[in-house]
Amino acid sequence: MSHSLLDPEQIGADIGAGRWMVVIYNNESNSMEEVVVILMSATGCNAEEAHIEMWEAHTFGKAPVHFADRAKCEDAAAIIASIGVKTEVALEWND
Secondary structure: OOOOOOOOOOOOOOOOOOOEEEEEEOOOOOOHHHHHHHHHHHHOOOHHHHHHHHHHHHHHOEEEEEEEOHHHHHHHHHHHHOOOOOEEEEEOOOO
16 A cells, blocks of 8 residues: 555554654743753753744744653653643654
8 A cells, every 4th residue: 555645654553652742831820040950960961952832932922842751751841730831741743
């Protein structure tokens, strides 16, 4: 069976497979600096990347901040949520 770009083959479509992501949501409770620091701690990114992600969440209401397997995303989300930032862990691509 041949698949086109409009009909991609689903590989590893079960709930535990695939690349997962952590999404953060803007809030009025945390300072921008707090969010930058927690992103660096939770995801291991540098200050520049954390600042860009924080700005994106602040400007657009939400931002993807980390991509990994589900367990690592859940760990990072828990660290970020510990300061009161709303997080979501989801598959990178949903149908």
